Amino acid sequence: MTARTNVLGVDWRTRGHAGWWAFALHRVSGVALTLFLPAHFWALGQALTGEAALSGFLAWTDQPLVRASEIALVFLLAAHLAGGVRLLFVEFRGWRAGWQPSLIAAVVGIATVCALSFALNLA
Amino acid sequence: MSAARREALLWLASRVSAMILALCVVVHLATMIVAVRGGLTAAEILGRTRGSMVWALFYGTFVIAVAVHAPLGLRTVLGESARWPERVLDMGLLLFGILVLFTGLRAVVAVTMA
Amino acid sequence: MPTDSLAARVWRTDIAGAGAFVSYVVPRSPSQTVLEVVTYIQRRLDPTLAYRFACRVGMCGSCAMTVNGKARWTCRTHVQAVARDGVLEIAPLANLPVVRDLVTDMREFFDKWARAKGHLTPTTTRHDPLARVAPDSDKRRAVDAGIECIGCGVCYASCDVVRWNPRYLGPAALNRAWTLVNDVRDGGNRERLGAVAGDAGCHACHTQQTCTERCPKHLTPTAAIAGLKRLTALAALRGELP
Ligand code: SF4
Ligand code: SF4
Ligand code: FES
Numbered sequence: 001m002t003a004r005t006n007v008l009g010v011d012w013r014t015r016g017h018a019g020w021w022a023f024a025l026h027r028v029s030g031v032a033l034t035l036f037l038p039a040h041f042w043a044l045g046q047a048l049t050g051e052a053a054l055s056g057f058l059a060w061t062d063q064p065l066v067r068a069s070e071i072a073l074v075f076l077l078a079a080h081l082a083g084g085v086r087l088l089f090v091e092f093r094g095w096r097a098g099w100q101p102s103l104i105a106a107v108v109g110i111a112t113v114c115a116l117s118f119a120l121n122l123a
Numbered sequence: 124m125s126a127a128r129r130e131a132l133l134w135l136a137s138r139v140s141a142m143i144l145a146l147c148v149v150v151h152l153a154t155m156i157v158a159v160r161g162g163l164t165a166a167e168i169l170g171r172t173r174g175s176m177v178w179a180l181f182y183g184t185f186v187i188a189v190a191v192h193a194p195l196g197l198r199t200v201l202g203e204s205a206r207w208p209e210r211v212l213d214m215g216l217l218l219f220g221i222l223v224l225f226t227g228l229r230a231v232v233a234v235t236m237a
Numbered sequence: 238m239p240t241d242s243l244a245a246r247v248w249r250t251d252i253a254g255a256g257a258f259v260s261y262v263v264p265r266s267p268s269q270t271v272l273e274v275v276t277y278i279q280r281r282l283d284p285t286l287a288y289r290f291a292c293r294v295g296m297c298g299s300c301a302m303t304v305n306g307k308a309r310w311t312c313r314t315h316v317q318a319v320a321r322d323g324v325l326e327i328a329p330l331a332n333l334p335v336v337r338d339l340v341t342d343m344r345e346f347f348d349k350w351a352r353a354k355g356h357l358t359p360t361t362t363r364h365d366p367l368a369r370v371a372p373d374s375d376k377r378r379a380v381d382a383g384i385e386c387i388g389c390g391v392c393y394a395s396c397d398v399v400r401w402n403p404r405y406l407g408p409a410a411l412n413r414a415w416t417l418v419n420d421v422r423d424g425g426n427r428e429r430l431g432a433v434a435g436d437a438g439c440h441a442c443h444t445q446q447t448c449t450e451r452c453p454k455h456l457t458p459t460a461a462i463a464g465l466k467r468l469t470a471l472a473a474l475r476g477e478l479p
Contacts, residue, residue: 011331013306014395019446019459027443031200034193037223041186044230047169054165061163074155081148084141090444091138091463100446114152121160127434131473134440134466199443202436203401 018101026083029076036073067122075115082107133195140192147185172234179235186227194220241265243320245274247286248328250337258326271304271311274325275339288339295453298387301394302339303328308394310453330394346390346407353410354432357417358425368422379419383412383461385454392448392458404437408448408458411439415461418468430472431479439465
């Protein structure tokens with residue numbers, strides 16, 4: 001006696017394909033970047049009160065947790081960019097299914113490369 | 124304006140801003156990856172951007188596009204999951220857009236002019 | 238259980254509409270389809286099982302069910318391709334009300350075709366000469382790409398947006414609208430574009446491509462919906478959307 005769907009009313013077996021994961025990544029990265037925006041702008045705005053204020057803020061960012069989230073944000077930004085470009089091509093150039101899985105893999109690849117280069121340069 | 128027309132135009136605004144952002148983010152990512160080499164200092168950042176009309180225009184465009192794009196994206200997500208009354212949602216997102224625009228332009232002024 | 242039999246867990250509902258999976262043991266046979274499994278159960282094991290089919294050859298679109306979690310046309314789905322460790326889980330299509338057992342109420346699905354203005358609006362009468370449409374013209378090709386839809390509802394049952402937004406017209410209705418938008422004989426586009434724009438229409442689609450992934454006819458409703466997004470935006474700019 002099992003329910004037709006799980007407790008959330010969602011059957012995950014129909015979702016585990018490239019296009020769905022690409023959507024999920026695009027949504028999560030989009031929301032995360034949006035929430036980060038005001039904080040990012042506030043931090044840069046510190047420079048209004050002089051270079052010292054910005055320096056002070058940058059010093060604060062020099063801790064493992066902050067650094068890790070910076071790398072994560074670079075990954076999310078690159079993923080949202082590459083995934084977004086793919087979407088623009090699907091919507092404006094009418095790209096059909098076929099090689100979408102490879103393109104989606106490329107999105108994750110580009111994001112990883114960006115995040116890694118950032119992380120390595122940071123070190 | 125009919126709902127059909129409004130949604131169609133908002134979709135277009137979201138996609139046109141996305142195209143602008145695509146270019147901006149490529150530049151932004153490249154700058155970031157290069158800039159953090161050997162640590163990030165305020166002097167270095169401001170040395171690059173202060174007094175530069177090109178950077179001011181670039182970041183200005185960037186901020187305006189993101190102030191259009193981010194609230195529209197949030198609108199879609201919240202419209203699907205939050206089920207708030209449409210007016211409340213749209214007003215909230217308009218305010219959010221203004222906040223992004225204002226803080227964003229303030230940041231541009233801070234790093235390129237002040 | 239011997240390996241030449243199959244454990245079929247089938248969704249059964251009671252008079253009150255509450256449901257649960259019930260297990261049946263069904264013998265395997267070569268090239269057996271999921272529909273054959275369901276038919277075996279109904280003919281040999283429990284004649285009260287309700288399900289729907291007609292053509293058995295992938296033309297009518299009436300036999301779609303959820304098989305091991307994915308919507309499929311059961312008459313053209315081989316057990317061998319979808320059974321997992323000799324287990325087959327068969328449920329009615331998602332995103333549609335269940336009438337009984339494996340039978341769903343498809344009314345909303347087809348009503349949405351009507352809402353998307355999925356009918357031809359003729360511009361000529363029977364007294365006019367037949368329209369000539371060049372087979373290799375762009376528009377005719379766009380029609381060809383979507384016209385083979387059998388109305389099975391697999392895409393509709395697979396789409397997250399349909400679940401999240403019950404007013405969403407869904408991939409099949411929008412795909413149908415796109416074939417008409419490209420039909421040079423049709424004169425109803427102004428109204429149709431108005432009907433398919435907005436958050437119940439093409440703009441709700443997130444290009445997840447589950448519809449395209451699952452469509453048994455290998456159509457790409459996602460591409461059709463993208464086409465509608467472009468055209469409605471253009472019409473909105475020109476002030477042509479009602
Ligand atoms: S591409 Fe659009 S219509 Fe198709 S399943 Fe995804 S959200 Fe639904
Ligand atoms: S588009 Fe494909 S999946 Fe959807 S109803 Fe038509 S044939 Fe079935
Ligand atoms: S019975 Fe007609 S399509 Fe399966």
